[in-house]
Amino acid sequence: xxxxxxxxxxxxxxxxxxxxxxxxxxxEKQGKPIRLSYVLNRATCVDWSxxxxxxxxxxLGYFKKMIDLAEDGTDEGPICNLALISQxxxxxxxxxxxxxxxxxxxxxxxxxxxxxxxxxALYRLQESEYEDPEDPFPKGRVxxxxxxxxxxxxxxxxxxxSVYKRDRGASPVEEIIRTILKKKGEPLxxxxxxxxxxxxxVALSRAxxx
Numbered sequence: 366x367x368x369x370x371x372x373x374x375x376x377x378x379x380x381x382x383x384x385x386x387x388x389x390x391x392x393e394k395q396g397k398p399i400r401l402s403y404v405l406n407r408a409t410c411v412d413w414s415x416x417x418x419x420x421x422x423x424x425l426g427y428f429k430k431m432i433d434l435a436e437d438g439t440d441e442g443p444i445c446n447l448a449l450i451s452q453x454x455x456x457x458x459x460x461x462x463x464x465x466x467x468x469x470x471x472x473x474x475x476x477x478x479x480x481x482x483x484x485x486a487l488y489r490l491q492e493s494e495y496e497d498p499e500d501p502f503p504k505g506r507v508x509x510x511x512x513x514x515x516x517x518x519x520x521x522x523x524x525x526x527s528v529y530k531r532d533r534g535a536s537p538v539e540e541i542i543r544t545i546l547k548k549k550g551e552p553l554x555x556x557x558x559x560x561x562x563x564x565x566x567v568a569l570s571r572a573x574x575x
Contacts, residue, residue, distance in 0.1 A: 376408040409467030440505030523572040532557040
């Protein structure tokens with residue numbers, strides 16, 4: 366097979382490699398000969414993966430600017446999303462094949478599996494942008510949070526979108542518990558107002574300076 370016309374130097378080197386020949390001989394002796402398809406895949410596979418290609422692309426000027434913005438502390442958002450992409454690709458390599466062969470490319474299996482199946486599944490699962498629980502707000506990003514999500518956090522500037530919340534009064538559960546415990550507390554007809562006051566106090570006190 367190494368003498369077939371049109372083979373690349375890398376394919377010829379692989380087929381003539383001593384370790385590969387020994388593997389074939391040992392499998393023959395064991396009565397478990399190597400299949401021709403395995404030999405073809407071995408000869409036509411590349412020595413890089415999709416993740417290697419991604420890292421090569423990160424060296425292009427467009428992506429290099431993203432890395433520079435993160436390094437000088439201007440904007441960490443783009444580099445965080447690049448990190449998320451690398452995680453997706455690594456997960457793909459773990460779940461499917463990390464080896465790229467000629468057959469895998471010729472029959473469009475790579476396109477079908479990686480783009481039309483794997484990445485489309487991520488899209489259908491509504492995978493969002495990068496989120497780090499320990500550092501949820503990358504530099505250069507404006508976070509949009511509910512009031513409950515912002516509890517316990519502080520920001521230099523806080524913009525409160527709306528202070529309106531419909532007063533629905535006390536919940537049936539609150540009325541039942543108040544009757545059973547017979548404890549005094551906020552008037553049931555005004556408990557909704559007090560709840561709103563507490564919630565908006567949390568929202569308005571998120572700013573570091575007033």
